[in-house]
Amino acid sequence: MAQIFNAPSKAILKSQIAEHIAETPKEDRDNSNAPLYEPLPADRFFDRELSWLKFNKRVLELAQDESVPILERANFAAIFASNLDEFFMVRVAGLKRRIDTGLAVTAASGLSPRQQLRAISEQAHQLQDEHAHYVIDHILPDLARENIILLRWSQLTITEQEKLSRFFRLQVFPVLTPLAVDPAHPFPYISGNSLNLAVLVENPASGKSHFARVKIPDNMPRLVPVDDMTEDDSGNVRYGFVTMENLIIAHLESLFPGMIIKEARSFRVTRNEDIDVEEDDAENLLNAMEKELLRRRFGPPIRLEISDSTSPFLSHLLASQLGVSDDEVYRLPSPLDFTVLFELGAIDRADLKYPKFIPATNRQIAEVESSRAQDIFASIREHDILLHHPYDSFSTSVQAFLAQAAADPKVLAIKQTLYRTSSNSPIIDALVDAAHAGKQVLALVEIKARFDEDANIAWARKLERAGVHVVYGIVGLKTHCKLSLVVRQEADGLRRYCHVGTGNYNPKTARLYTDLGLLTCDPVVGQDLTRLFNQLSGYAPKSSFHRLLVAPRTVRTGLIERIRREENAAREGKPAWIKIKVNSIVDEATIDALYRASQAGVKIDIVERGICSLKPGVPGMSDNIRVHSILGRFLEHSRIYAFANSQGPQIGEGPASGPEVWIGSADLMHRNLDRRVEALIRVTAPDQIEELINYVDLQMADTTSSWHMQSDGTYVRHSRDNEGKPLLDSQEELIRRHTRKPRGRIRVQH
Numbered sequence: 001m002a003q004i005f006n007a008p009s010k011a012i013l014k015s016q017i018a019e020h021i022a023e024t025p026k027e028d029r030d031n032s033n034a035p036l037y038e039p040l041p042a043d044r045f046f047d048r049e050l051s052w053l054k055f056n057k058r059v060l061e062l063a064q065d066e067s068v069p070i071l072e073r074a075n076f077a078a079i080f081a082s083n084l085d086e087f088f089m090v091r092v093a094g095l096k097r098r099i100d101t102g103l104a105v106t107a108a109s110g111l112s113p114r115q116q117l118r119a120i121s122e123q124a125h126q127l128q129d130e131h132a133h134y135v136i137d138h139i140l141p142d143l144a145r146e147n148i149i150l151l152r153w154s155q156l157t158i159t160e161q162e163k164l165s166r167f168f169r170l171q172v173f174p175v176l177t178p179l180a181v182d183p184a185h186p187f188p189y190i191s192g193n194s195l196n197l198a199v200l201v202e203n204p205a206s207g208k209s210h211f212a213r214v215k216i217p218d219n220m221p222r223l224v225p226v227d228d229m230t231e232d233d234s235g236n237v238r239y240g241f242v243t244m245e246n247l248i249i250a251h252l253e254s255l256f257p258g259m260i261i262k263e264a265r266s267f268r269v270t271r272n273e274d275i276d277v278e279e280d281d282a283e284n285l286l287n288a289m290e291k292e293l294l295r296r297r298f299g300p301p302i303r304l305e306i307s308d309s310t311s312p313f314l315s316h317l318l319a320s321q322l323g324v325s326d327d328e329v330y331r332l333p334s335p336l337d338f339t340v341l342f343e344l345g346a347i348d349r350a351d352l353k354y355p356k357f358i359p360a361t362n363r364q365i366a367e368v369e370s371s372r373a374q375d376i377f378a379s380i381r382e383h384d385i386l387l388h389h390p391y392d393s394f395s396t397s398v399q400a401f402l403a404q405a406a407a408d409p410k411v412l413a414i415k416q417t418l419y420r421t422s423s424n425s426p427i428i429d430a431l432v433d434a435a436h437a438g439k440q441v442l443a444l445v446e447i448k449a450r451f452d453e454d455a456n457i458a459w460a461r462k463l464e465r466a467g468v469h470v471v472y473g474i475v476g477l478k479t480h481c482k483l484s485l486v487v488r489q490e491a492d493g494l495r496r497y498c499h500v501g502t503g504n505y506n507p508k509t510a511r512l513y514t515d516l517g518l519l520t521c522d523p524v525v526g527q528d529l530t531r532l533f534n535q536l537s538g539y540a541p542k543s544s545f546h547r548l549l550v551a552p553r554t555v556r557t558g559l560i561e562r563i564r565r566e567e568n569a570a571r572e573g574k575p576a577w578i579k580i581k582v583n584s585i586v587d588e589a590t591i592d593a594l595y596r597a598s599q600a601g602v603k604i605d606i607v608e609r610g611i612c613s614l615k616p617g618v619p620g621m622s623d624n625i626r627v628h629s630i631l632g633r634f635l636e637h638s639r640i641y642a643f644a645n646s647q648g649p650q651i652g653e654g655p656a657s658g659p660e661v662w663i664g665s666a667d668l669m670h671r672n673l674d675r676r677v678e679a680l681i682r683v684t685a686p687d688q689i690e691e692l693i694n695y696v697d698l699q700m701a702d703t704t705s706s707w708h709m710q711s712d713g714t715y716v717r718h719s720r721d722n723e724g725k726p727l728l729d730s731q732e733e734l735i736r737r738h739t740r741k742p743r744g745r746i747r748v749q750h
Contacts, residue, residue: 040595044615046713047109048586049091049116051611053123054715056083058631058707060131061717063139067726070142071344071352072633077135078341084128085193085270085339088303092120093272096302108588108613121327132332135341146352148239148344150335151226153250156242160226161250164242167224168251172217176248178255181211187321188213192271192299195222195337197245198306198314199252201259209262211317214255216245216266223343239347243335265310266336267318272299305330305337354633359393359511360738365400376401377408377488380497380519386688387517388695389503390634391738394510398484398499398517399426405486405497406434412494413440413487415533418459419480420504427505428459432466441468444536446479471537474677477552479536481665481679482517485529496526500548500681502638502665513637514731516663516692518681522547525681532679551678555666556589558680562643562660563593563602569645570601577603579642579696584611585668598624605700609636611669617711627709630699632731639664641680642693661689704728 062068063076095117098104104113111119140150153161178199179188190196195216202209216222224247226240248255249264304324306315308331319329350356360366365379376397379385387397403426405411414434421427435441445460464470482501487494503515524546531543532550549558563578570576578597585591585606591614598604604625606614616625630636646660664680666672683689698704705727707715719727 043110045108045613047107047111048611048613049120051613055610056080057127058715062631064134069352069354070146072354074139074341074344077139078339080131081338088270089273093302128330135338136333147236151240151242153246164247168247175217176214179213190269192273194218195266195268198265198267198318200263200314201256202262204260221343222340263311263314265307266334268305268336269301270303271301303328305332307334308332357735359390361396362387362392365397376404377497380521384685385519389510389515391734394507399507402427402430406430410489411439411486412489415442415485417444417479417481417483418505419446421506431463431468435467442537443468444471444479478676480676483529485533495521497521498525498529500679502663513635516638547682549680551666551672551676552674555678555680556673559641560590560593563597565645566602566643567597567600575644577644579605581607581640581696583609583667586611586613587668587670587673590668595621598622607696607699612709615711616709628700629707629715634731640692640696659689661692699730704730
């Protein structure tokens with residue numbers, strides 16, 4: 001099925017990338033009507049890997065922001081650690097693998113692969129050291145001031161030690177397996193991201209020292225509670241904890257009876273966990289993926305974290321046995337692995353967290369619900385519904401849409417893409433119920449969704465057992481688009497109800513991520529989704545779309561066409577602007593088109609959360625481009641592409657008045673535009689177009705708290721005005737506006 005979307009081979013991708021970073025785009029060289037461009041500077045792109053590290057630095061800045069509630073600061077510190085783990089497991093691991101195999105090429109930034117690796121190592125060492133010391137020197141003391149205390153064994157009372165010793169004997173000791181290293185026992189395999197103790201023991205009879213490894217159980221909480229939630233003399237509840245590794249260290253004599261414990265230090269290994277399935281050779285993608293997941297557990301080490309109090313002897317032993325170089329060793333203060341701070345989220349201290357927020361039912365759905373007992377289909381028939389999660393409830397909109405479709409006897413078929421979903425997913429349950437009710441149900445499950453592969457394989461098999469037609473996508477492409485299609489028999493014939501979104505069908509992340517979605521029964525969209533699902537599940541190579549742009553065929557070309565339309569309008573003296581909101585912007589061809597538009601006088605505003613390879617504000621190249629970054633309580637995940645000048649919404653139509661706005665699943669990255677099936681949908685309702693444009697304006701406003709990207713790649717945080725007053729938090733403002741009745745439109749005061 002690779003031919004359906006003409007999925008590019010690796011060789012084709014390499015030639016495409018080379019073409020993208022040529023000084024003059026090929027489309028311009030071949031188009032005699034295109035303006036004659038001066039060559040753009042060779043150093044016009046920031047390195048994507050180093051840009052990602054700057055993104056994680058912004059996450060760390062949220063952990064360092066004392067205006068943020070302390071448990072939320074601890075959560076941001078844990079997010080920083082989790083993000084960095086994944087960066088090493090995938091990005092650094094992939095770069096090292098390409099260097100080792102001789103496949104690495106010079107990046108668009110001009111850095112050679114080894115230069116990239118050196119720069120990553122230098123910045124990652126600095127960032128991780130800053131993060132660890134900030135947690136220990138500031139976050140843990142700030143938590144302690146709120147009676148949330150990480151205790152050392154020596155700080156416990158005799159009664160507390162006796163209580164935890166009993167817990168150790170009954171619950172922990174039976175689980176532990178000390179592994180000795182000697183001529184009969186080789187150095188053990190250390191699983192990726194596991195926390196371990198490196199122990200040196202001495203045999204008093206022989207005087208010889210021996211090494212042993214003890215793995216900290218990863219199926220038990222790492223924070224062991226000391227207290228029984230009792231109040232102190234002041235009426236305050238203390239939440240005291242010791243780490244599991246400290247509890248084990250305090251009882252090592254029971255693991256090595258008769259031996260002298262000379263040293264015990266924690267360490268942690270990060271391994272290459274990227275997935276690489278040769279799909280062209282895999283007759284059964286499901287089986288191939290299961291084998292690759294097994295292999296992933298044994299990827300080579302790429303980072304060793306060790307306690308900074310570890311002796312030189314033990315440090316050298318670990319590094320040499322694991323085969324890591326000096327620059328891959330990260331010496332950090334204990335405790336290691338601050339993802340442990342996620343466990344503090346269960347503490348019942350609402351005063352130390354963001355104010356509780358309950359998403360509201362979308363106004364259009366609620367209005368019809370009041371008179372028709374939540375008939376989602378009736379709401380959609382009245383007007384396209386623009387959803388903005390988490391401010392609009394996912395459960396009373398998308399989830400209710402699929403649940404109603406599963407239960408409605410008039411519904412004949414449901415077609416659904418699934419990239420990531422939650423455990424105990426109500427979306428899966430709805431599809432299963434629909435299949436049991438005799439409806440035709442198609443689920444396109446992307447089993448190559450990174451780090452969700454195991455879960456998606458399990459979902460796929462559950463759906464197949466229920467009678468759902470399960471498709472695993474297209475060879476060479478990940479299916480990342482967010483689509484639902486419901487076919488319903490009505491009095492005037494079949495009607496198709498559609499949902500196109502920017503986020504996953506995951507009720508859990510829908511409460512934490514900002515995403516957009518469009519519910520519509522527009523026959524044009526219904527036809528588009530029918531054709532797209534036919535491409536995904538069968539053979540329909542010549543399908544065309546009217547309100548969709550679909551990668552890898554038309555997203556890049558469609559966006560560049562619209563960027564050039566703005567460029568031409570500016571050259572003709574007409575008003576021209578572009579507003580973009582994405583997670584990341586890396587694609588060189590699109591960036592070059594934005595540079596050309598800026599040179600023509602187009603005003604370009606970009607809101608990005610993560611990576612940005614574009615250089616804003618460079619005289620003569622990007623004077624008219626501004627880039628702001630928004631991070632906060634919710635993870636910004638929606639994508640919006642807005643243009644001042646539009647064409648008719650249907651193919652063949654002439655010019656249309658007013659701006660043109662698209663939302664969907666695609667970021668401006670090579671993987672989205674070349675190696676994934678992505679979908680953008682055009683929003684056509686004037687009030688929704690205005691709402692989306694004003695949303696970008698809200699986040700770009702100088703009165704809104706954000707990070708402003710500079711032309712040298714640094715980010716300057718703007719969180720207070722000249723008088724020291726906090727700037728507007730766009731997410732808190734949207735919470736306020738969506739909980740207000742009736743919901744007002746977003747407007748920005750200029």
